[in-house]
Amino acid sequence: MPDEEKVIPKKVVPKKKLLDPRELTTCEATARMLAKARNDGVELAFDRAQNMKACPIGADSACCKHCFMGPCRLNSKDPYGKVGVCGATIDTIMSRNFARAVAAGCSAHTDHGMAMLDLFREVIEGHIKDYEIKNVQKLEYVAKEMDIETEGREVKDIAMDLYKELERTYTQVNGEIPFVKRVPQKTLETWRKEGIVPRGAMREIMELMHRSAIGVDQHYANITKQCSRVALADGWGGSMVATEIADILFGTPSPVAIETNMGVLKEDQVNIIVHGHEPNLFESMVASVAEPTLIQAAKDAGAKGLNLVGMCCSGLEMFSRHGTPHAGNFMSTETILVTGAVDAMVVDVQCIKQALAQVAECYKTQLITTNPRARIEGAKHIEFHENTPKECTDEIVIQAIGRFKNRGVEVDIPNIVNTGVHGFSHEYINYMLGGTFRASYTPLNDNIINGRIRGVAGVVGCNNPRMKQDYVHVNLVKELIKNDVLVVQTGCSQIALAKAGLTTPEAAHLAGPGLKEVCETVGMPPVLGLGACVDNSRILIACAEMVKTGGLGDSIADLPVAGCAPEYMSEKAITIGQYFVASGVFTVFGVTFPIVEGTKFHKHLFGELEELGMGKWGFATDPFDIAKLMIDHIDKKRKALGIDKSRERVLMDMSDRREIDAA
Numbered sequence: 048m049p050d051e052e053k054v055i056p057k058k059v060v061p062k063k064k065l066l067d068p069r070e071l072t073t074c075e076a077t078a079r080m081l082a083k084a085r086n087d088g089v090e091l092a093f094d095r096a097q098n099m100k101a102c103p104i105g106a107d108s109a110c111c112k113h114c115f116m117g118p119c120r121l122n123s124k125d126p127y128g129k130v131g132v133c134g135a136t137i138d139t140i141m142s143r144n145f146a147r148a149v150a151a152g153c154s155a156h157t158d159h160g161m162a163m164l165d166l167f168r169e170v171i172e173g174h175i176k177d178y179e180i181k182n183v184q185k186l187e188y189v190a191k192e193m194d195i196e197t198e199g200r201e202v203k204d205i206a207m208d209l210y211k212e213l214e215r216t217y218t219q220v221n222g223e224i225p226f227v228k229r230v231p232q233k234t235l236e237t238w239r240k241e242g243i244v245p246r247g248a249m250r251e252i253m254e255l256m257h258r259s260a261i262g263v264d265q266h267y268a269n270i271t272k273q274c275s276r277v278a279l280a281d282g283w284g285g286s287m288v289a290t291e292i293a294d295i296l297f298g299t300p301s302p303v304a305i306e307t308n309m310g311v312l313k314e315d316q317v318n319i320i321v322h323g324h325e326p327n328l329f330e331s332m333v334a335s336v337a338e339p340t341l342i343q344a345a346k347d348a349g350a351k352g353l354n355l356v357g358m359c360c361s362g363l364e365m366f367s368r369h370g371t372p373h374a375g376n377f378m379s380t381e382t383i384l385v386t387g388a389v390d391a392m393v394v395d396v397q398c399i400k401q402a403l404a405q406v407a408e409c410y411k412t413q414l415i416t417t418n419p420r421a422r423i424e425g426a427k428h429i430e431f432h433e434n435t436p437k438e439c440t441d442e443i444v445i446q447a448i449g450r451f452k453n454r455g456v457e458v459d460i461p462n463i464v465n466t467g468v469h470g471f472s473h474e475y476i477n478y479m480l481g482g483t484f485r486a487s488y489t490p491l492n493d494n495i496i497n498g499r500i501r502g503v504a505g506v507v508g509c510n511n512p513r514m515k516q517d518y519v520h521v522n523l524v525k526e527l528i529k530n531d532v533l534v535v536q537t538g539c540s541q542i543a544l545a546k547a548g549l550t551t552p553e554a555a556h557l558a559g560p561g562l563k564e565v566c567e568t569v570g571m572p573p574v575l576g577l578g579a580c581v582d583n584s585r586i587l588i589a590c591a592e593m594v595k596t597g598g599l600g601d602s603i604a605d606l607p608v609a610g611c612a613p614e615y616m617s618e619k620a621i622t623i624g625q626y627f628v629a630s631g632v633f634t635v636f637g638v639t640f641p642i643v644e645g646t647k648f649h650k651h652l653f654g655e656l657e658e659l660g661m662g663k664w665g666f667a668t669d670p671f672d673i674a675k676l677m678i679d680h681i682d683k684k685r686k687a688l689g690i691d692k693s694r695e696r697v698l699m700d701m702s703d704r705r706e707i708d709a710a
């Protein structure tokens with residue numbers, strides 16, 4: 048795989064009049080850089096999306112290509128009018144396609160989690176010296192939860208027992224994954240009754256791939272069961288292990304003031320962006336940019352210093368743990384290169400657009416891949432090895448300094464920086480609301496029961512160029528907090544809200560009176576950032592804690608909570624949605640939903656699952672419609688719990704709408 052292979056930049060050849068950048072994003076820095084890219088003749092995903100209409104048959108999931116008698120195309124306007132060559136109905140085809148997305152998303156998170164577990168094992172065995180167990184307290188806490196003896200034992204021995212226990216999450220052939228111990232009893236009983244308690248992720252993904260092949264499982268409801276089992280192997284398995292091991296090795300996040308947006312780049316410094324998902328690479332980058340010899344090398348090259356910033360999910364892990372600045376979310380990863388100020392963009396796995404190679408080439412930036420699992424044609428590859436991590440990251444810094452010396456392009460950094468407080472965890476919520484001596488979820492539950500907090504909403508997930516970037520995230524969250532719904536966040540959504548200034552304690556003035564009072568008393572923002580997408584596991588744990596604390600029902604399905612990924616684009620989001628639904632949470636998706644309305648499979652996901660004691664799916668694209676769905680659901684749950692007194696939804700008035708539309 049030759050590194051020197053170059054991609055020839057293409058000029059923009061608009062097939063139709065392109066929309067104004069401000070119609071495509073609410074992020075001012077991104078809009079400015081998109082306009083500049085067009086001027087420079089560089090095509091970005093925003094414009095590719097306009098030039099490429101989404102395939103209407105694929106969008107409805109009415110196409111089957113699981114064998115080579117097809118591909119077969121059904122008509123979503125007349126879904127039961129015909130079947131595929133093998134006789135597959137629209138419900139079978141859609142559920143198979145859905146299953147493959149769930150399997151892919153679960154694979155991404157569990158492969159990431161397994162890589163974290165490999166690192167953990169190598170650290171325990173002493174084969175890797177550059178990382179260590181930083182958080183012994185969390186190690187002991189998780190070990191105890193898993194019934195591992197901790198009293199009077201060496202850290203190394205406890206850690207090895209925990210490693211062996213958690214390895215079952217992936218490799219176990221029979222039995223239940225370890226973290227089901229955290230699931231509320233009634234929720235677990237529902238899973239057992241439905242036969243969806245995961246064994247090991249590898250087995251579950253294998254079975255789902257088998258069952259969704261030609262001629263195997265041809266009942267949408269039965270395929271859905273295995274989808275749930277796989278999705279739960281992600282949420283309560285692979286993702287949860289990734290989060291817990293990252294906390295044990297690198298520290299549990301606690302609130303920290305951060306800066307975000309493109310203004311975190313510095314014209315007079317060597318700018319290095321890390322974009323991806325695995326925190327080990329980024330942790331080593333932190334060590335490399337603190338290396339005195341490299342700092343001196345940067346100064347010798349005329350720079351004031353080394354400026355390390357994050358993007359997307361590993362960026363979120365780093366700013367949660369170290370306060371490292373964050374430059375933007377998924378739809379800003381190309382536009383940031385247009386600044387000309389990025390001396391190296393370092394990537395590992397997941398959500399890395401292939402076009403970054405071409406855009407980087409146009410702006411003489413080095414795009415550097417580091418992971419053997421994810422290479423990009425036209426990018427430089429410097430392989431990252433966990434036993435010698437600094438060999439890779441020191442070399443990246445040297446390359447970035449070289450590029451700084453010879454930037455050779457105009458530098459134009461939008462001078463926009465937003466601040467916020469991030470780095471919450473379910474442990475910190477416990478402490479923050481309960482205090483040092485009575486850390487517990489009781490105050491949160493009490494405030495929900497007394498109505499100050501109406502409910503809790505998870506707003507998470509990606510950007511998608513088929514939606515105006517950040518618009519739905521921000522307006523949905525504003526509407527929720529205005530109605531006293533506490534919002535917890537992960538993934539790119541969190542950056543949308545940070546850029547909108549809603550992750551500061553001062554944003555409490557945008558909340559309804561009850562939530563505002565709680566936020567002001569505690570000094571917390573009404574929007575709590577919990578980390579990367581794998582950290583959705585923190586939301587699951589928080590839900591389980593709320594049930595165990597009492598007063599809000601017996602299962603997660605009883606809680607006045609709801610979830611949403613309003614601008615999703617990744618298969619990982621579908622898996623996350625399915626594990627929240629299977630766990631008991633009403634989950635609304637925006638953009639598009641790959642299932643034809645009115646079909647049996649649609650009715651199953653959007654209604655019947657709830658009747659089985661789980662949650663259900665919802666769909667809407669307008670932020671206020673989504674908010675209404677979520678708030679109505681929260682109110683329904685409050686009513687069922689008998690805590691629905693004096694809750695009125697604050698409706699948005701016309702002046703609010705005008706203000707938003709003008710923004």
Ligand code: BF8
Nearest residue numbers: 360398508509538539580
């Ligand atoms: O895992 S939110 S665009 S960066 S998929 Fe990707 Fe979506 Fe961002 Fe992280 Ni999550």
